[in-house]
Amino acid sequence: MSMGWGFGDGYSSAARPTLPGERGAVSAAHPLAVAAGQAMLFKGGSAVDAAIAAQATLCVVSPDACGLGGDLFALVGDGGGVIAVNGAGAAPLGLTQASGDGATSVTVPGLAGGWAAMHDRWGRLALADCLAPAIRLAEHGHRICASVARAAVAQHDRLVRNGAAGWALCGLCEGDVLIQPALGAALRQMGQHGAGWFYHGDAAAAIARAVAAGGGALAVADLSAHATELADPIAVSYRGCEVLVQPSPTQGILLAMALQGLAHCSPGDDASAEHLCVELTEAAFAYRDRAADGASLLDEALTINPDRASLRGGPRAYLHTAGVATADADGLVVSSLVSLFDDFGSCVFVPELGITLNNRAGGFTGGANAAGPGKRPVHTLAPAMLRRPGRDGPDLLALATPGADGQVQTLLQVIDRIVRRGEDLARAIAAPRWRSEGGALLIEESHPARPALAARGHNLAPLPDGQMRFGALACAGLSGGQPLAVADWRRENWAGVA
Numbered sequence: 001m002s003m004g005w006g007f008g009d010g011y012s013s014a015a016r017p018t019l020p021g022e023r024g025a026v027s028a029a030h031p032l033a034v035a036a037g038q039a040m041l042f043k044g045g046s047a048v049d050a051a052i053a054a055q056a057t058l059c060v061v062s063p064d065a066c067g068l069g070g071d072l073f074a075l076v077g078d079g080g081g082v083i084a085v086n087g088a089g090a091a092p093l094g095l096t097q098a099s100g101d102g103a104t105s106v107t108v109p110g111l112a113g114g115w116a117a118m119h120d121r122w123g124r125l126a127l128a129d130c131l132a133p134a135i136r137l138a139e140h141g142h143r144i145c146a147s148v149a150r151a152a153v154a155q156h157d158r159l160v161r162n163g164a165a166g167w168a169l170c171g172l173c174e175g176d177v178l179i180q181p182a183l184g185a186a187l188r189q190m191g192q193h194g195a196g197w198f199y200h201g202d203a204a205a206a207i208a209r210a211v212a213a214g215g216g217a218l219a220v221a222d223l224s225a226h227a228t229e230l231a232d233p234i235a236v237s238y239r240g241c242e243v244l245v246q247p248s249p250t251q252g253i254l255l256a257m258a259l260q261g262l263a264h265c266s267p268g269d270d271a272s273a274e275h276l277c278v279e280l281t282e283a284a285f286a287y288r289d290r291a292a293d294g295a296s297l298l299d300e301a302l303t304i305n306p307d308r309a310s311l312r313g314g315p316r317a318y319l320h321t322a323g324v325a326t327a328d329a330d331g332l333v334v335s336s337l338v339s340l341f342d343d344f345g346s347c348v349f350v351p352e353l354g355i356t357l358n359n360r361a362g363g364f365t366g367g368a369n370a371a372g373p374g375k376r377p378v379h380t381l382a383p384a385m386l387r388r389p390g391r392d393g394p395d396l397l398a399l400a401t402p403g404a405d406g407q408v409q410t411l412l413q414v415i416d417r418i419v420r421r422g423e424d425l426a427r428a429i430a431a432p433r434w435r436s437e438g439g440a441l442l443i444e445e446s447h448p449a450r451p452a453l454a455a456r457g458h459n460l461a462p463l464p465d466g467q468m469r470f471g472a473l474a475c476a477g478l479s480g481g482q483p484l485a486v487a488d489w490r491r492e493n494w495a496g497v498a
Contacts, residue, residue, distance in 0.1 A: 004395065004479035015430035018486040021497030023329050025485035026050055027474040029065070029322035029402065032142070033057040034496040036133035037326055040125060041498035047332040047476075048076065048122035049130050052115050054324045055338050056134035059111075059355075060183060061142055063169065064151035065322045065402065066338040068186065068198065069207075069345060069357035072114035073246050073381040074336035075233055076122060079393045082244050082385055085336075086229040087114020090374050091361055094217035098371035100362030102162055103214025105346045107360040107377070109207075111338060112190065112198035113228040119195065122332060128191030135191070138184035138354075141177040145492065149174040151343045162214055164349035164356065182354030199223045206352035214348055233385070234295045236260045241419045244385045248294040252382040254284040255408045256295075261302040262416065271452035272306075273416060274434065278458065279304035281409050281436050285314030289369040291378040309457035313439035315405035321381060323400035323474035323493070327483040333476065335383035335398030337407075380404040384411050386418070392481030397425075401471035401488075406435045410471035425475060425486045433470040442469055466490045 019025065024047060026037035036057040037050035045053075051074070059067045072087030089108025097104045119127050144152075152159070152169050159170060169178055189197050197203060204223040211218040233244040236256045243259055245252030258280040267273035283302040290297060304310065321339035339358075340346075346359035363377035364370060371377070383400040397418075401410045410433060417428035432447035440461040443450055454460050463469065472491035477484055487495035 015426040016487045016489050016495065018425045018484055019495055019497045021483040021485065023498040024050060025327045025476045025483040025495070025497045026054060027476045027485040027487050027493065027495040028054045028058065028324045029472060029474060030058055030061050030492050031494045032061055032137065033324065034494045038496045038498050039133060040130060041328065043125055043129065045125040045130070046122055046330070047326040047328040047334045048118050049125045050326040051324050051334040051336055052119060052130040053133055054326070055336065056131050056187060057137060058322045058324070058338060060134045060137045060180065062148060062322055063356065064148050064343045065320045065340065067340055067355045068111055068353065069109045069350065069355040070111050070338060070340040071109065071358060071360060071379070071381065072111040072336065072338050073250060073379065073383055074114065074118065074334055075244060075246065075383055075385045075398070076118065077333045077385055077387065077396045079331045082233050082387070084231045084233040084246050085114055085118055086231065087111055088360070088376060088379055089226050090376050091371060092217040092219060092222045093373045094219060095371065095373040096217065098361040098364050101158065101359055102346055103211045103216030103348050105359035105361040106211050106216050106218050106348055106357045108218065108222050108226045109358055110226065110228065112195040113226055116195035117228040117230060127194065131187045131191045135184050135187045138180040138187060141179040143175050144172055144178050146174045155343050155347060158347040159344060159349065162347040162349060163210060164347060166351065167349055180354045182352060186353045199226050203353060206350050207357065210348050210350045211357070236298065238263050238415065239419050240388065242387045243415060244387060246382055248292045249376045250379040250382050251288060251291050251408055252384065253291050253294060253297050254288065255382060255384060255411055257284040257287065257297055257300065257302060258408065258412050259415065260298060265306070270421065271449040273420070274449040275453060275456050276304065276306065277412050277416060278434065278436055278441060279310060281412060282310065282312040282314045285405070286312070288378060289365050289367045292368055307456065311439065311457070311459060313436065315409065315436045317437050321402035321404065323402060323472070325398035325400055325474040325476035325485070327398065327476045327478050329483055331393055331478065333385065333396040333398050333478060335385045335400045337381040337383050337400050339381055380407060382407045382411070386415065390480055395477070395479050397475065397477035399473060399475050401473045403469065403471040405437070406469060406471055409435050410473060414473060429473050429475060429486060429488050432465065435469050437469065444470060
């Protein structure tokens with residue numbers, strides 16, 4: 001019988017505490033997103049209602065990271081199983097060129113379709129209720145935070161070049177109030193007519209016009225043909241705990257491969273385990289272009305040196321995305337990520353909707369992941385879920401972090417701490433991290449394994465603790481039937497309960 005996930009005595013440490021709830025729990029990439037999710041739980045909504053409310057709020061307050069022009073991946077679990085929601089779109093059928101920026105980088109936005117599929121199946125409140133907090137923030141305004149203001153300055157030329165010169169965000173500074181009437185109106189339309197409204201009529205026509213103006217091929221027909229896929233997740237066993245990840249076309253399979261490899265190792269100490277995790281990460285990323293092969297990649301043996309760094313590299317430097325994890329007292333748990341890919345995605349602006357569109361075609365690489373009409377690129381979005389038997393049904397734990405190629409790495413480290421080391425959730429999430437990127441091993445300065453990793457030949461690049469490359473984990477779930485949530489102290493992540 002499970003003893004729960006380990007609440008720990010978080011109140012006596014610098015780690016953000018694990019919060020126990022009654023109706024439900026929320027962890028998300030912004031405090032206002034957490035508040036929106038809590039409001040749905042207090043209204044009697046489900047974990048999916050809370051997740052949609054939090055995600056919609058993130059689309060308003062974090063337009064650099066996510067939005068209606070982007071994508072959604074989620075794992076939704078209950079006592080009966082876990083379902084993977086693929087809210088990502090395909091490349092245009094008329095694709096002749098794919099790039100990493102501008103109109104030729106846009107694929108069909110899948111977030112709205114993901115909302116529709118999730119709400120139809122698991123929602124208890126009206127969709128308009130779920131979107132109401134986001135609508136209020138869009139129509140009445142919110143003060144922009146430092147990270148969004150910095151991103152708008154850094155991407156100013158891209159935004160202007162792709163039609164966003166008139167966007168109210170351009171020219172604002174930290175603390176200024178951003179009012180987004182067009183986005184508020186779009187969310188109202190979705191609340192009234194359903195999230196599928198986004199793919200038809202005036203909305204689809206506006207998106208197609210904006211892409212065409214920049215020389216892209218995305219057409220109304222591509223939008224109207226979009227469908228959200230529901231599928232079984234990929235599952236691997238790790239020391240008595242079942243780890244579930246997104247199936248194709250996401251990089252979740254790389255996490256499953258690394259965990260499966262780690263399960264076959266017997267590290268002598270924690271420093272050895274860190275080395276093994278780095279090596280397994282880099283070995284798994286050699287298969288990134290084949291992520292569409294899905295579970296069959298679990299048959300591939302990952303060859304590593306247990307004593308010395310191989311210095312293979314592999315993971316890249318992309319950063320953005322926003323995580324939302326929710327749970328309710330009726331046994332529903334959601335692990336999700338919403339994203340535009342790069343800052344503001346393609347920067348292609350749709351004034352009628354007040355949004356920028358994704359640049360997911362930049363996720364095409366080569367081989368099996370080469371660009372092509374109607375194809376979906378391999379996605380970095382990789383929310384995960386842990387499941388094990390509990391006294392009141394299965395204990396479920398949702399884990400989701402931003403960080404592109406860093407997602408797999410952050411999750412690998414945190415899962416190992418929770419499962420193998422037996423650390424409580426708060427300390428496992430707060431602990432120092434590393435990230436393999438571009439041939440170097442980025443590592444938080446306080447990480448205790450730095451000397452041991454250097455001795456094994458890793459090319460260490462120390463960074464200040466909390467640097468954004470190390471992710472920001474959103475975590476919520478059920479332990480012994482009780483909802484719980486815990487936040488990462490990194491970035492603006494927060495947690496709340498109802």
